Amino acid sequence: EPEVTQTPSHQVTQMGQEVILRCVPISNHLYFYWYRQILGQKVEFLVSFYNNEISEKSEIFDDQFSVERPDGSNFTLKIRSTKLEDSAMYFCASRVQGSYEQYFGPGTRLTVT
Amino acid sequence: GEDVEQSLFLSVREGDSSVINCTYTDSSSTYLYWYKQEPGAGLQLLTYIFSNMDMKQDQRLTVLLNKKDKHLSLRIADTQTGDSAIYFCAESPTTSGTYKYIFGTGTRLKVLA
Numbered sequence: 001e002p003e004v005t006q007t008p009s010h011q012v013t014q015m016g017q018e019v020i021l022r023c024v025p026i027s028n029h030l031y032f033y034w035y036r037q038i039l040g041q042k043v044e045f046l047v048s049f050y051n052n053e054i055s056e057k058s059e060i061f062d063d064q065f066s067v068e069r070p071d072g073s074n075f076t077l078k079i080r081s082t083k084l085e086d087s088a089m090y091f092c093a094s095r096v097q098g099s100y101e102q103y104f105g106p107g108t109r110l111t112v113t
Numbered sequence: 114g115e116d117v118e119q120s121l122f123l124s125v126r127e128g129d130s131s132v133i134n135c136t137y138t139d140s141s142s143t144y145l146y147w148y149k150q151e152p153g154a155g156l157q158l159l160t161y162i163f164s165n166m167d168m169k170q171d172q173r174l175t176v177l178l179n180k181k182d183k184h185l186s187l188r189i190a191d192t193q194t195g196d197s198a199i200y201f202c203a204e205s206p207t208t209s210g211t212y213k214y215i216f217g218t219g220t221r222l223k224v225l226a
Contacts (some may be wrong), residue, residue, distance in 0.1 A: 041218075045213045048213055
């Protein structure tokens, strides 16, 4: 069964460094999402992406964040200058046109020290 | 604003039924989802219901929706130790053009043998 994959599973970085989290959505999906979950808190929506542009972003998704679909398979989330409070589990999700059901990857745990 | 609330923990004995509750606040029509997260894994869709429905049954899973109270429940019949996981309730308002999800905090279900 096709699935969303994410790499790495765990990323440790120092404050101020740039990180790129990678996702490979399901191949025929056209809508892509990033969510994050700070430990002990809710899963929060960050951004949605369709047709090579951001379709919606939350207040969390400030100028330090960017997303890109650099080729036909990858979908990346970049954090330019990480802060301690960026430490969280980041989930990628995708869905196919005509369905509202999102398929989630296993997540990347980001630890900022 | 949109908000989804869940209780944090539930403990049941193997073979008993589990009932996980969720409340939401969005007043528009919405899709409501239940996801399961096992340790180290992604979010697995269990079932979903549209806000104009009352009930949906799928094998051991029964979803009940009280539209007046905006209360959603997931009943797992004959709960097994393999059902131990975190269960997330999420809504996806149709007013959101991107069908982003709004998640609850998740309920940690522990099944005692």
